[in-house]
Amino acid sequence: MFGGLTGFTNEKGTDWGEQMLNTVASQTIRHLFSKSELVEVVVRCYPSSKLLQGSIDSFKxxxxxxxxxxxxAVEEMSFETDAVSIDFASVLSGKLRLKQPTQAIAQVILSQEGINHAFTAELVKKRLINLSVPELTELSGGKPVSFTEVNVELLPENRLRILAKADLSSGELIPLRMVVTVGIEKRRRVSFQNPQVELDAVPAEQKEISQTLSLVLAEILDNMVDLDRFDLDGVKMRLNRLQTEGKKLIFSGYAEIERIPKTG
Known part of the structure; x- marks a missing residue:
């Protein structure tokens, strides 16, 4: 059986062992996501007999x-490891287990549409509604304040324009509009820096409160996007660089993979 898995080569030069590993790895990774349009996995191992010891040259x-x-929503995601040690017996049972932790270079591309959809997620909304902090309590007469209708526009040079409304629990909605620069702190947190509040379209009687609330929202966002809150079980992401490119936000970095997670 093992001889057939690691010795038979198809017309494209890929042996059955690699084919099986590619299939199992694709199925395993696909299950990490709620939805996926395409997931492709390519495993390389030469000579193929190394698979019996669980040694592979690269995993992409x-x-x-x-x-x-x-x-x-993630528009595109890719990662690639160097040599990896796996439990080959787990592959035969349709699973994928690592014998030891590994690292992979990674790239993640988010679309402007996907970012804006994320602001409708309960995990995000609950951090923006019914807030009671000193700056807001004074402005709202002690009532909680909520930030709603958050919309992001990607701009060149790592900048974002953020539009939102602040609900002071009195029926009055305050329009908010500002431009921030996004960066990376400690390789795990996306920071929202240097907020520039835009007040031209804000009614005169709301300009002062809009200025204050915009800066409060910028501070909240600056403390919101921490990758440790979104890590998959057994996988820790770290960022080296981010950039805006058209209507896309591109992150590059690496993943520390302790084990293959069961679900996303």
Missing amino acids: MNGRGLVIRKDF
Whole structure:
């Protein structure tokens, strides 16, 4: 049986062992996402007999149209490891287990549409509604304040324009509009820096409160996007760089993979 898996080569030069591993890995990774348009996995191992010891030369994944936890859309995701040690017996049972932790270079591309959809997720909305902090309590007469209708526009040079409304629990909605620069802190947190509030379209009687509330919202967002809150079980993401490119936000970094998670 093992001889057939690691010794028979098809017309494209890929032996049955690699084919089986590619299939199992694709199925395993696809199950990490709520939805996926495409998940491709390519495993390389030469000579193929190394598979019996669980040694492979590289492991590469490309995904498109992915959804994490039902609400967080990823337009594209890719990662590639160096040599990896796996439990080959687990592959024969249709699973994929690592013998030891590994690292992979990674790239994640988010679309402007996907980012805006994320602001409708309960995980995000609950951090923006019914807030009671000193700056807001004074402005709202002690009532909770909620930030709603958050919309992001990607701009060149790592900038975002953020539009939103602040509900002061009195029926009055305050329009908010500002431009921020996004960056990376400690390789795990996306920061919202240097907020520039835009007040031209805000009614005169609301300009002062809009200025204050915009800066409060910028501070809230600056403390919201921490990758440790979104890590898959057994996988820790770290960022080296981000950039805006047209209507896309591109992250590059690496993943520390302790084990293959069971679900996303």
